[in-house]
Structure formats: C-alpha cells, structure tokens
Amino acid sequence: MTTYILRRIIQTLVLLVVLSYLCFNLMTLMPGDPVELMISSNPKITAEDVARLREFYGLDQPTYVRYQRWVSTILEGDLGFSRTYRIPVSEMLGPSLKYTFILSMSSLFLSLLIAIPLGIYCALRPNSKFDYIVNLLSFAGISAPSFWLGIVLIIIFSVKLGWLPAGGYQTTGMVYENIFSEILDKAKYLILPVLSLSIQSIGRFSRFARSAMLEVMRNDYIRTARAKGLTERVVIWRHGFRNALIPLITIVTLSLSSVFSGALITETFFAYPGAGRLIYTSIIGNDFNVAMVAFIISIAMVLVMSLIADLLYGVADPRISYE
Amino acid sequence: MKKLAFVLVAAAILNTACTKKDSTGTSASAGATSSTNSKLSNAELKIGISQEFENFNPLISTMMATTYMSRMSIRTLDSINADGKWIPVLAKEIPTFENKKAVIKKIGGKDHVVAVWEILDNAMWGDGTPLTCADFEFASKVAASPNVSVADKETYSQVEKIEADPKNPKKCTFTYDKVRWDFYMLGTFFPLPKHLEEPIFKKYGSIKEGYEKNSLYTKDPTNPGLYHGAYLVSEIQLGDHVTFTPNPKFYGEAAKIKKIIVKLIPNTGTLEANLRSGTIDLISTMGLALDQALAFDKKIKEEKLGYEVLFQPSTVYEHIDLNLDNPFLKDVKVRKALLYAINKDDLVNALFEGKQLPALHLVTPKDAWYTDDPAKITIYKYNKREADRLLDEAGWKMGADGYRMKDGKKLSFTIMTTAGNKTRELVQVYLQNQWKQVGIEVSAKNEPARVFFGETTKKRKFDSMALFAWVSSPESSPKVTLHSSKIPSAKNGYSGQNQMGWVNKNVDDLTTKLEAELDPAKRIKMVHEILKYYTDEVPVLPLYYRSDVAVIPTQMKNYRLTGHQFPETNEVEKWTLE
Numbered sequence: 001m002t003t004y005i006l007r008r009i010i011q012t013l014v015l016l017v018v019l020s021y022l023c024f025n026l027m028t029l030m031p032g033d034p035v036e037l038m039i040s041s042n043p044k045i046t047a048e049d050v051a052r053l054r055e056f057y058g059l060d061q062p063t064y065v066r067y068q069r070w071v072s073t074i075l076e077g078d079l080g081f082s083r084t085y086r087i088p089v090s091e092m093l094g095p096s097l098k099y100t101f102i103l104s105m106s107s108l109f110l111s112l113l114i115a116i117p118l119g120i121y122c123a124l125r126p127n128s129k130f131d132y133i134v135n136l137l138s139f140a141g142i143s144a145p146s147f148w149l150g151i152v153l154i155i156i157f158s159v160k161l162g163w164l165p166a167g168g169y170q171t172t173g174m175v176y177e178n179i180f181s182e183i184l185d186k187a188k189y190l191i192l193p194v195l196s197l198s199i200q201s202i203g204r205f206s207r208f209a210r211s212a213m214l215e216v217m218r219n220d221y222i223r224t225a226r227a228k229g230l231t232e233r234v235v236i237w238r239h240g241f242r243n244a245l246i247p248l249i250t251i252v253t254l255s256l257s258s259v260f261s262g263a264l265i266t267e268t269f270f271a272y273p274g275a276g277r278l279i280y281t282s283i284i285g286n287d288f289n290v291a292m293v294a295f296i297i298s299i300a301m302v303l304v305m306s307l308i309a310d311l312l313y314g315v316a317d318p319r320i321s322y323e
Numbered sequence: 324m325k326k327l328a329f330v331l332v333a334a335a336i337l338n339t340a341c342t343k344k345d346s347t348g349t350s351a352s353a354g355a356t357s358s359t360n361s362k363l364s365n366a367e368l369k370i371g372i373s374q375e376f377e378n379f380n381p382l383i384s385t386m387m388a389t390t391y392m393s394r395m396s397i398r399t400l401d402s403i404n405a406d407g408k409w410i411p412v413l414a415k416e417i418p419t420f421e422n423k424k425a426v427i428k429k430i431g432g433k434d435h436v437v438a439v440w441e442i443l444d445n446a447m448w449g450d451g452t453p454l455t456c457a458d459f460e461f462a463s464k465v466a467a468s469p470n471v472s473v474a475d476k477e478t479y480s481q482v483e484k485i486e487a488d489p490k491n492p493k494k495c496t497f498t499y500d501k502v503r504w505d506f507y508m509l510g511t512f513f514p515l516p517k518h519l520e521e522p523i524f525k526k527y528g529s530i531k532e533g534y535e536k537n538s539l540y541t542k543d544p545t546n547p548g549l550y551h552g553a554y555l556v557s558e559i560q561l562g563d564h565v566t567f568t569p570n571p572k573f574y575g576e577a578a579k580i581k582k583i584i585v586k587l588i589p590n591t592g593t594l595e596a597n598l599r600s601g602t603i604d605l606i607s608t609m610g611l612a613l614d615q616a617l618a619f620d621k622k623i624k625e626e627k628l629g630y631e632v633l634f635q636p637s638t639v640y641e642h643i644d645l646n647l648d649n650p651f652l653k654d655v656k657v658r659k660a661l662l663y664a665i666n667k668d669d670l671v672n673a674l675f676e677g678k679q680l681p682a683l684h685l686v687t688p689k690d691a692w693y694t695d696d697p698a699k700i701t702i703y704k705y706n707k708r709e710a711d712r713l714l715d716e717a718g719w720k721m722g723a724d725g726y727r728m729k730d731g732k733k734l735s736f737t738i739m740t741t742a743g744n745k746t747r748e749l750v751q752v753y754l755q756n757q758w759k760q761v762g763i764e765v766s767a768k769n770e771p772a773r774v775f776f777g778e779t780t781k782k783r784k785f786d787s788m789a790l791f792a793w794v795s796s797p798e799s800s801p802k803v804t805l806h807s808s809k810i811p812s813a814k815n816g817y818s819g820q821n822q823m824g825w826v827n828k829n830v831d832d833l834t835t836k837l838e839a840e841l842d843p844a845k846r847i848k849m850v851h852e853i854l855k856y857y858t859d860e861v862p863v864l865p866l867y868y869r870s871d872v873a874v875i876p877t878q879m880k881n882y883r884l885t886g887h888q889f890p891e892t893n894e895v896e897k898w899t900l901e
Contacts, residue, residue: 031778049476050816056472056531081532084386085561086378087541092561154593158600166597172564172584173367271588271597273562281375284773 008310012303016296023295024067024288033059033286057083070292080289084282089289093278097260097297099169100267100274104259106194111201112252118202119209120241126214134206141203146196150269153192165189167271193270197263201255208251212244219243245316249309257305261298363604363876363900367582371603373591373610376565379549379556380540381513382466382473388609392585394892395567396550400440400459402510402893405883407689407797409507412893413454413514413551413574415441417507420841427502435483435498436506442493445574448516449547449555456487456495458514465515465524470531478511504841505798510889519548553578553896563587579899595619598630598874606874608635608884608891613746616872617676629877634678635884638687639869641750641792643738644780645862647824649787651734658861659703660713664761665754666705671867674749682865684854685804689886690797692850699851701858710761719762727762735764739779740790742769747790750866781817783810783824792869793820796888798846801853802834825862876900 035053054060058069073080079089122131158166165171169189176182216222217240225239226232264276275294282290314320374388381397384390400414411417418424418438425438446454465471466479473479481500488494499506519539527533539546547555553575554567564586569578585607588597594610597603611619620632645652645661652658667681683702686693694700719727719734727734738754740747751767758765765788770779780789793804803809807826809819830853837849857863871884873891881897 031774033777046477047815047818050818052469052476053472054816056469081536084375084377086380086383086535087561088536095560096562151592151596154596154600158602159596162600166593166600166602167588168586168602169563172369172586173558173566173582268590269593271563271586271590271593273560273587277589278562286773 005307005311008307012300012307015303016299019299020071020292020296021067023299024070024292025063027283027286027288027291028063028066030283030286033057035059070288074293079293082282082287082290084285084287084290089293093275093290093293096273096275096278099272100261100263100276101259103190103193103197103267103272103274104263106190107197107201108252108255108259110194111198111205114198115202115205116209116248119206120213120236120244122206122210123213123217124236131210134210138203138206141199142207144199146200146263146265147269149199150192150196150266153196154269157192164191166192167269169272193263193266193272196266196270205251208247209244212247213240216240216244242316246313249312249316253305253309253312254302256308257301258298260301261294363878365580365899365901367584368580368605368898368900369584369586369603370605370607371586371588371594371597371610372607373587373589373594375562375587375589376585377561378535378540379544379559380535380538382462382479382515383471383535388587390888391607391609391890391892392565392567394552394890395554395583395895396552396556396570397513398552398893399512399514400442400509401507402889403797403885403887404889405885405891405894407691407887409510413442413446415443419507425506428498430498434502435500436502438497438499438506440495440497441491442495443574444493446493446551447572447574448518449550449570449572450519451572452516452518452548453492454514454551455492456485457492457517459495459512460485460487461517461521461524462513462515465520465528465534468524468528468534470528471534472532475511478509481506482512502839502841504839504843504846505800508798510796514551516548519546547572554583573896576896578896579901580895583895591615599628604876605879608871608873611872611874613675613678613870613872616874617678619874630874631877631879633871633873633875633882633884635871635873635886636680636688637869637871637886638689638795638797638888639792640682640685640687640795641790641866641869642682642685643864643866644785644789644791644822645864646783646785646787646789646822647862648783649736651736652787654717655860656713656717657719657734658864660710660717660761661758661763662703662861662864663706663710663713664757664763665703665864665866666757667867668705670750670753674746674753675867675870679867679870682867684857684865685793685795685801685863686850686854687795687797687868690795692798692847694851694854700854703858707761714761714763721762725759725762726764733764734762735766736787737766737768737785738788738790739768739770739775739785741772741775743771751790780822781811783822785822788864789822790866794888800834800838801850802838805830805853805857806834807831823862825860827856827860830856 035050035057058066070080079093081087082089082092085092118134122134125131154166157164165188170186174185176185222235222239225235260275261279263274264280266272267274267277279291279294281287282294372388372391375386376388376392377384377386379389379393379396381393384393398412400412401409401417402412404410409417416422416424418440420426425436427434428437442454442456448454463479463482463485466473466476481503482497483500484498486496488496523537523539524534527537535541539549544559545556547570550556550570551573553570553573555570556565557568558566564584567583567585569581586603588594588603591611594603594606595615598606616632616634622628623630623632645658647653671677671679671681680688683695684700695702714727714734719729722728738751740751748769755765755767775791779785780791804820805825806821808815808831809821810824811817811819811822833849833853837846840846840849871886873884875882878900880899881894882891883894884891885893
C-alpha cells in the first residue's frame, strides 16, 4: 500500500511538470501577449516602449527560458505578480479559491444529500410513478443550460419576488451585529448560485446512483442475502449500497477535483468573486502567472483526487488490492 | 428543505470564517449599514460596473474601470471637463503662453517649453501631508525607473525637470523635453505621495517589479495618505467591490454622498436585474451595451421606473479600416463607392434609434478640431447612383448574378470584426446588404477580440476590411494612426496604428508639423487639411461616433457624462441624491 502511494505520488509529480510545461507552451501560442494587449488599448505606446516592456516582462526570451524562470520563482515560494491586477498572485488567488471552494462544496454536498437517496429510492422502485417523475426532473435538470437557469432564478427570486439578492457574496458595506447575522446574510447570497449549480448535479448524480444501485440489486448475492433472512435495511445498505459505491466514488472524487476550478458561468452571472471568473480573466488577459498557478491547482486536484478514488475503491471493495 | 437549510448555513459559517481576514475594511466603513432595497439617500450609493479593476497605483494601472474609480480619489493638475474644455484641477490655473506662465527657453542650445504650475494651497494627501511639487517630481523619478512597468512613459518623460520654488514648495517649474503645444495636457500625469512611497522605492526600486510589489497601493491600499481626491478608498475587494468614503482633507467642495460602493457585476445581462432588485443603484458607463440601454430605456418608460438612461456622444470612433494593399482597394473610386453606398443616417436610426451619430471622419464632435463644413472636407451622403457610377468608371461591370466583375474576378471583400459583439455583427449584416445593392460581395469573418486585436489588425493580416473603434481624446495628434511611419511592421515592433497602410506625404508632413505648432488657429487649419486628405482618399470608412450610456436614479443630480477618457467621477463631489 505504501509503495503504491509513493509510486503514485512520484507519477503525479512527473505528470505535473510535464503538463505545466505543456500548458505554458500552449499559453505562449495564443495570439496577443501582455504588451500587445497594452498596444491595442493605448495608441500612444511607441516602438521603444514595446521593446522595453517586452524585455521587462522577459517576453523576448524563448519559451523554455521563461518556463525555467517561472519554475524557479515558484520553487522559491513566490507565485509571481499578476500583470492584470498588479498585485501578487497569492494575495489575489487565495480569497478567490476560498469563495469557489465554499460555493462548489455547498453545491456538491447539497447535490449528494438529495441525489443519492433519490437515486437509491428510484432503484428500489424501478418504473414506479416516483421513478418516472424523478427521471423526468433529472433530465430536465441536466439539460437546463446554466446561463438560462441563472437568469431565470435571478428574475424570479430577485426581481419579481425580491426575496434574494441578485449577485455578490455578502451585502456590501453591511456591518454585522453578531456572527449569526453575518452567517444569515452570507447564506442569503449563496442560495441562488448553489441552486443554479445543484439543479444540474442533482440530476446527474441521481441518475448515476440509480443505475449503480439497480445493477447491484440484480446480483445473486442480494438474492442470497434476502434468502438468508436478512432485513431489507441490511440488504440495501450493507450488501447493496456498499457495492454500488465504486461508480459513485469515481463521480464524486472527479467532482471534488473541480472544487477549486470554479464555475465560470455561475460565478459570472451571480457576480460571485470566485476562481472560475479569475482564471478566465487571466487567460483572456494573458496573465501568465495567475493562469499557470490556476492550471497547476486544477491539474493537481484531478491527480490527487484520482489517487484518493483509487484508495477508496479498496476501502469499498476489499477484493481490490494494491500489490 | 432541512438539508438545504443545513448546507447553506454550514457554507455560510465557512464563508464567514474565510472572508473575515480578507476584508481590508477600515474604520471608515464601520457604523454604516446596508441600504439595499431601501429609499435612496446621500447615505450610500452603489454603482455597478461590468469591467474588472486592478491595483490603484496611478503610475501602473491601465484598466478603464480603475481609471473610473481612481478619479474619485486621485486627481491631476488639470483635466477635461464634461464640456470638453481643459480646466485646472490641482493647479490654480493652466499655464499658457498667453498668460505668460509658459515660455520657450533655449537650454543647452535647444528650445524647451518651461511652464509654471502652482498647486492649490489647500491640496493635501488624505493624512494631512501637503501635496507639493516634490510629489510630481517623485512620480517622474519612479516612472523613469527601468524596474517599474509604466506603460506610457512619455507622459512623464516629456517633463525633463521639475523644480520647486525655494520659498513655495507648491510652485513648480516644469521644463519640457522640447517645444510642444500640448504641454499643458497633463491629465494622466499623477503625483505620488513621496512621504509614503519614497522609502519603498529606495528599498525596492533596484529590483525588477520590486516597487510595484511593495508599494503601499499594493500592501496597504486603504492608507488615506495615498489619496487626495474627494473620496478615500476605505475598502478594496479585488474582483468584487471598492468602497469610498469622503476625504475630510479634500481641497474642494465636500462630497455629499457619505459612502460610494462600486460593485463589479461582470455579466452585463444581469446588471438590469441587479439594479431593479436594489443590489446597485446606478449603472456606470462601463455597464450596459447600447442595445441593452435602449431596451431598458423603453422598459423605464413603460413601467414608469424611477431611473433615467443617459446617452452621451463620446470620443469613440467606429470605423472600417481598409487594407490598401488589397488590389481592389488600391483604386480610390472603389473606396469612394463603398462609402457612397452606405446610408449611415438609416444605419444609426435603424440600429441605434438615432442615439449614436453618423461619423464623417476620425475627429469626433466633442473635439474643438471637429468640422462638418463641406468646404473643408468631402462629405459622402448616401448616393447609390454615384456609387454605381464610380464602380462603372473603375471598370467593375454588373454581372448576371448581381455582383460586379472585372477581368474575370468578382468584386468581393471580407469584413472582419470582434466575434460576439452583437452591435458590430448587426452592423456587418446591414453593410453587407447595402453593398450588395451596388454589386459588391462582402463576407463576414469574425474572431475573438484577442486574436483580432492581438494578431489580425496589429499585423495587418486582414484581407480587406477591419471593423473596430478608436478611443481618442479631444485635440489628440492623429500622427499615430495616419503617418506612414506608423504602418505596423516587424521593423517597428508592430507599434503603429496606421493599419490601412496609408501613405500620403502631405499628411506625414502635416501630422509632424502639427505637434510643434503653437498657434491654436493654425493647428485647426492643419487638422482640417489632414481631414480633407482623409476624406478625399478614403483610407477608412467612417461609420458612427459611439455614445456612452449610464443609468441613474431620477433623483440623482449633478451627474454629467463626459464622453471622453476623463470620466464623470472627476466631479464626484458634486453628485447628490437629495
């Protein structure tokens, strides 16, 4: 087990280096570097300014030299300076990652809390009225485009009913009397973006849970368990659900890997200052340092989460070994 | 439902714990309460913008949204007001040759402009430190450093020397690098608080980007000593909002609104919903697109909402650059025919309900250099017959398929613009239809803005037509867009903006002489001569002058859109909601 984990960690690190170099190269291939973007917004910039700024930002150097420089500053613990926001990357990315984590985790927890029981219930009563209704709603949720869902939620709950704020993460300028008023205020701002994100994931997760459980409940060992006289509860949870966990672990860990990547459309619609929007702005603005750090986090999360998933498979199913 | 409530409360607890440390709020924001959905008053105003903003250091910031906000807190010696006139701001008066505050002096065998700028006696930084010549001199020194990434160094390097009067630290003598008539245009020459920033510059100035990373604008952006305008920055949350509170040390009239919050709402489609739900009270000029503003204007009238949509003609010039290397476009008759075939009056009425003006040339109506006198420039009124005649003369004969042919080739062009820009895409379709009527085939090819500006227009890679806009300021030299040395090429680092590839020796001479001409009347004459060549040779197809739009509450007073690069926030202290 330890050897397996160590081997996977080494593989992860090697993959990180290779993928980061690839990402760095891909970013340099995009038209328009930071200086070119400055030229297009300021006709006063002279040829001398262009040459000076290129040298200043190191854009006159070959890609591999720039990559080496970037890696060496990262290894020194300096994430670099954002060309777009003109502040250190760490100061900017930190809060955005936190906001995104809160939004994504809330949505993920809510989705799992609703979707898994729904999926299991449907699997236990396949082709029932309830199953049909849940299926219909799941497909509706999966099919609804998030930008449409976002605007519909804003129009209903913010403009028409006036119950919830249209955007932001807290009432700007609000002075909180106590911790509860702060919690309530911030929760108010989370409702619409969380709903917008969850409606889609509930549909997806419940479909997965239903099919995984349905598959398991047809197996011989379930019939054997029932024949042994075990209670239905034990049959479902100990023998059924545990075996249905493998596909669920895959989908949940993959979803967890994107908790720091953000949800661009939802964050943009609800003016939520998360990482998704920041990453998009940094790519569009050719803000190398921010975009690269964000890429690394995303890649690392996917690799780490797939490692965790592999380890959890063993917990869920003891037949899986790590020799 | 219980699960939902549980998750949201748990998330909010986590959110509360995480965000507490992030806030850079100061005591200035304490004691205030939210007025979301409440009746508007001078207690608070929430402005919505849709563009990202950055660090407030005036030397290194480049984003429009930052300029919009920073003008509430940082001012310059002079600026352009809403009427398009240069007015003193931090200075007592603008030096001119007429008032003898500016003279031409020979120094080291070369002529220089020497001007005396006197700073207002009561101008001071937010911490009470007087604002003096030393702050301008220090800003110049920082801008000159090779380790600081100032984009437009010329603004600062044009002033070679700043000396303070030994008896009066607020009386500054500026020695300029050469004789230039626009020496007084210092609207982007910002002072830096020497008393706060000099120790940082001394410590980190020798390290690349060391100053930017350690400046108080980065490390302690709510320090009142960094600002001297009507408002102080009391809270900054990058990517979300900035809070401003009145500066008690402000030299001018006291600000009336007690708190201004500028909130970033990146999706323009939700700005209206945010306004109507009370999340914001006002949509700035960096908010709605014109079509959205027109639609909202109708809703306001239909539903009798308490808002007003303001439309202000701006200095943004929407046009089509023609690539003069295209063999068909080399013929001026074809270029003129293209222009005669466009019914610009109908275009602005059909697409913009007349809220944007048809363009005649590159100088906008807000500019003192503007002319619409047919004796001075060539004006192209829609005339299909004239377009047909010119094309016939040029040898382009109408074919059976409704398109013109010459030497077996079809008269066909490609019009390129920024993908996803709804207004431009509508204009493209409109133009395609108009040109089809005179037998010209035009196909559209659009690209993402960064490809279009970063590669296609910059390197003149468009086949024939590029539709986009220039943002100018009143009385700015057209040399960068018209002089033949400004044709972008690898040789000049693609820094020029003459993307048409237009070469006219007379225009080259005039644009060069214009920069040194001290007589305003002669300058206007020279500009009109340039415009005559511009409209005669048609290297560009002028379309329309864009309008700025903003939505304000009806009870708001003294809010005047400017239409140029010095935004309305330059007069924020005059705004009132009561």
